[in-house]
Amino acid sequence: MEHNDDPTRPATRWADAWRGVLFANAKVLRIAERDLVEREGFPIAWLDVLAQLYDAPGNGLRMQELEERSLFTRSGLTRLVDRIEAAGLVRREPVPGDRRGVRVVLTPEGRRRHDRAFVEHMRVIEREFGGRLTPAEQQAVADALAGFWHDDQESPAAAG
Amino acid sequence: MEHNDDPTRPATRWADAWRGVLFANAKVLRIAERDLVEREGFPIAWLDVLAQLYDAPGNGLRMQELEERSLFTRSGLTRLVDRIEAAGLVRREPVPGDRRGVRVVLTPEGRRRHDRAFVEHMRVIEREFGGRLTPAEQQAVADALAGFWHDDQESPAAAG
DNA sequence: TGTCAATAGATGCTCTTGCAGTAATTGCGA
DNA sequence: TCGCAATTACTGCAAGAGCATCTATTGACA
Numbered sequence: 001m002e003h004n005d006d007p008t009r010p011a012t013r014w015a016d017a018w019r020g021v022l023f024a025n026a027k028v029l030r031i032a033e034r035d036l037v038e039r040e041g042f043p044i045a046w047l048d049v050l051a052q053l054y055d056a057p058g059n060g061l062r063m064q065e066l067e068e069r070s071l072f073t074r075s076g077l078t079r080l081v082d083r084i085e086a087a088g089l090v091r092r093e094p095v096p097g098d099r100r101g102v103r104v105v106l107t108p109e110g111r112r113r114h115d116r117a118f119v120e121h122m123r124v125i126e127r128e129f130g131g132r133l134t135p136a137e138q139q140a141v142a143d144a145l146a147g148f149w150h151d152d153q154e155s156p157a158a159a160g
Numbered sequence: 161m162e163h164n165d166d167p168t169r170p171a172t173r174w175a176d177a178w179r180g181v182l183f184a185n186a187k188v189l190r191i192a193e194r195d196l197v198e199r200e201g202f203p204i205a206w207l208d209v210l211a212q213l214y215d216a217p218g219n220g221l222r223m224q225e226l227e228e229r230s231l232f233t234r235s236g237l238t239r240l241v242d243r244i245e246a247a248g249l250v251r252r253e254p255v256p257g258d259r260r261g262v263r264v265v266l267t268p269e270g271r272r273r274h275d276r277a278f279v280e281h282m283r284v285i286e287r288e289f290g291g292r293l294t295p296a297e298q299q300a301v302a303d304a305l306a307g308f309w310h311d312d313q314e315s316p317a318a319a320g
Numbered sequence: 321t322g323t324c325a326a327t328a329g330a331t332g333c334t335c336t337t338g339c340a341g342t343a344a345t346t347g348c349g350a
Numbered sequence: 351t352c353g354c355a356a357t358t359a360c361t362g363c364a365a366g367a368g369c370a371t372c373t374a375t376t377g378a379c380a
């Protein structure tokens with residue numbers, strides 16, 4: 001922590017790291033979003049859902065599980081899945097043994113669209129994000145930020 | 161790059177780095193946003209604008225300059241500034257010598273609100289983000305991602 | 321000096337999201 | 351087996367963001 005005369009602008013390492021996360025996220029996402037919409041006709045949010053289902057056993061997940069794996073709230077997910085379902089890429093099924101629940105499953109068409117979209121989407125992310133980092137930097141960022149998704153622990157309690 | 165049987169899921173370093181950026185951004189922002197709204201009554205977008213003006217010479221910037229420094233589009237900024245202006249935290253002034261332009265300036269009240277909000281906001285970011293990284297990790301992330309905001313170069317042209 | 325493309329910013333429209341509240345179902349405990 | 355809190359998912363409402371478009375102004379060039 002270097003010294004700085006302005007109390008609202010402390011010079012810290014983490015502030016620059018945070019700014020990097022903020023800008024990298026926003027700039028890469030904006031480019032990738034436009035690209036995906038142009039090529040596939042649907043936004044990244046759809047691809048996130050399709051990819052989560054693709055990776056799940058039986059290509060299906062309950063709404064609740066989808067919520068945990070994605071970065072959406074429940075209410076947002078309901079209508080997001082509504083739209084994807086209307087496009088025929090997923091369908092809702094009842095959950096055996098729990099009539100409250102809904103299982104969202106990838107349709108064959110959804111799987112095809114996923115396969116086609118995901119590969120090219122990753123190419124864009126590689127070009128716009130990965131390509132700007134050295135292998136060592138990639139590794140360092142991956143290691144440093146793994147805790148935010150790897151095991152989804154609680155936020156650290158106020159320790160002082 | 162390790163080998164992987166699924167062509168849509170190449171195992172790469174940058175994919176994990178990207179996932180880290182995505183999750184860190186979303187999770188930290190959601191917490192910080194709620195916190196700021198509860199305590200100050202306005203969202204992070206407002207604080208971004210106030211902070212950019214605070215850091216600018218004369219505590220003012222043209223809309224265009226604000227757009228470059230922030231992560232908003234022009235149309236979004238117009239109405240964002242509308243709201244902040246309606247709350248009395250900034251005001252619009254004409255630009256001498258260019259009647260197309262508008263200069264957005266921090267009001268004394270806006271400056272007070274900035275000072276109060278920013279310090280606590282940074283504490284939250286430190287707790288939720290910086291506190292989860294070692295100093296070495298903070299430095300590594302800051303260095304690796306500096307290119308996304310430090311000098312705002314064009315995205316790398318398709319080089320093959 | 322007249323023309324016209326470029327620039328600065330605002331606006332109409334639409335899509336998306338989150339919060340708060342609602343309805344149905346489940347399962348624990350008396 | 352009855353009651354009740356917890357869980358699952360959906361919906362009304364309103365706010366926020368982007369794209370395309372529009373108006374006013376500027377500045378370069380013939």
